[in-house]
Amino acid sequence: MNNSSVAVIETHYWYGNNYLSPFISEKYPVFDNRKQWLGCIWNARPVDNLTAMSFIDPKKSSVLTTRLDHPLFTPAELDVIFLLLRRFSAKEIARIYDLSVKTIGNRITTLYQKAGVHSLQQFESYCRAESLENYLPERFLSTGVIYI
Known part of the structure; x- marks a missing residue:
């Protein structure tokens, strides 16, 4: 027993x-x-959704979600954002989607332009402010x- x-x-x-x-x-x-x-x-x-940043930059608690509608990003872009926020390289992302590194690089550039940022660090800050780090792609x- x-x-x-x-x-x-x-x-x-x-x-x-x-x-x-x-x-x-x-x-x-x-x-x-x-x-x-x-x-x-x-x-x-x-x-x-607890991350190390939760302890450095406390904010309201949040939960992981597989559903997210964002006015700027398509569902496919949100999937790439998920991988970017986990520090996957363009080469790793390209391998996952079976696309060229150049194609993924272009998509990342488009994401940065939509968010109005110029670096991964700025993009991470933008994503935290938009609660995009809580998104977990169902795939x-x-x-x-x-x-x-």
Whole structure:
């Protein structure tokens, strides 16, 4: 008999939505007086988006989202932004999308122009101000459970 709790990250189509979302789930076993297992209590909440910058530049708490409508950027551009904010190089991004490095370089230049910036550092600041760092492209997720 194991009466310890377990915490997992579950990625599913929560609440009947048609998009994937990651949730932290905590499950606690429940036993009767004779130590017979009755079932479990389960609690789930959206995954908090904590980064090192959260401690340096505190702001309201946020959660990861797979749905984001931004007035400047297309869904495909948001996917590239996700990789840029994780410091993927143009070469790495090109490999993921099976495109040329020059094509990805042009896309990055377009992103900078739309944001009105000239460097990755400025772009990162812009993305933090726009809460774009909370976006997690659904193409990088799959349904399932990860034990933590």
